[in-house]
Amino acid sequence: MSTEPDEAATELAPGAHVAVLRKERGWSQAKLARKALVSVSLLSKIEIGDRALTPVVAASVGQAMGISMAEVMGKPFVRRGERRSLDALRSALRDYDLPGSAPVLEDKLSADLCTAEEYRKRVDVARLLVVLPQLLRDATAHAHQENTPEAWMVLAETYSIVYWIAARHRWMDMAELAVTRQRWATEQQPNPLGSAVAARDRAGTYLNFGDIERGLTVVDRAICAAQQSLSGTDRDIAMGILNLRGMTLAGRLKDKREARREAERHIRSALAASQGMPRELEAYGLTVGPQNTFAHRFATLIDLGKPRDALALTEDIPTAMAGMPPTRVAPTHINAARAQLDIGDRDGALTNLTLAWDIAPQMARIHPMGREVFRVLGSLHQRSNARLLRLSKLSGIRL
Structure with missing residues (x-):
């Protein structure tokens, strides 16, 4: 097999990558905006770095171009x-x-x-x-x-x-x-619990492709199967991991009314499953419990366009996520940075983004939203900033 790098790989942040994909097709911003059902103003702000490319918009852009949301976000080298x-x-x-x-x-x-x-x-x-x-x-x-x-x-x-x-x-x-x-x-x-874990991961592929409805179908079918075949702690674990995936998917539905309804349904079920867990439980490498439920709920509220509601869940993310592995803590700080960026708190966003880099630098390097939030912060800051310069070197994204 060839060891040549993937031609689709890019070191560009997702919003900047959208502009490259659009120009490769010879499309104007107006044409892409029309096909993706977004405003030209929003698309323009995303391309120049004044607004972050959200997963929902990335999925719409991908559908317009005939590619997956993951391809819109860009593969790291x-x-x-x-x-x-x-x-x-x-x-x-x-x-x-x-x-x-x-x-x-x-x-x-x-x-x-x-x-x-x-x-x-x-x-x-x-x-x-x-x-x-x-x-x-x-x-x-x-x-x-x-x-x-x-x-x-x-x-x-x-x-x-x-x-x-x-x-x-x-x-x-x-x-x-x-x-x-x-x-x-x-x-x-x-192995019914193993089947639930496999369904959770399968639904994740639909999430990355931006095919939210089918991902939710996979989750709901797996929930029904787990309810029939599992009991006790195994049932709670299955309900937890599946509803966490379900709330993430639901938060990215295009119809915001349906998104809120479906997300709340999965949030309630995930909270119910975690209530009997005094601590986080692990199953086949996955973590489920009150803290992971908080992290997913936090991210889902942001996807639903409710950054203030998300930030109101806690004023102290390090304490809320104490003891959780970096694979969960770093993305939570990235999500907090995104929420703070949405409400205009640039310094808070930069602080959380810096924490994510310090906790898990390899994840931050390839995390599309982490790179996107940094790009927007670099675009919006009008003065030199030592923390931005440091992250620029680490990320490979020029200011």
């Missing part, structure tokens, strides 16, 4: 040292039914999976990409050799990690393949 690992991961994905013959030690496999999960939690993308190819091959061989529910779920969890890293980079072909393999693994031996 694969660094030279990462290309070999990426090729190895794609090769391991292809060989899902071609397990190696060498025996795999269960203790080593368990330890390697824990290492990969720790890299994911810390958002150490570089190290995660290095260990994933061999982990996937070992998990594949172990599942075929043992053919137990536990072995197949180790493989399914590994595929979930592959989905996570692919979705973060907007490698949507890999993300779709990973969730397909994940579901296949859960079906080899009955």
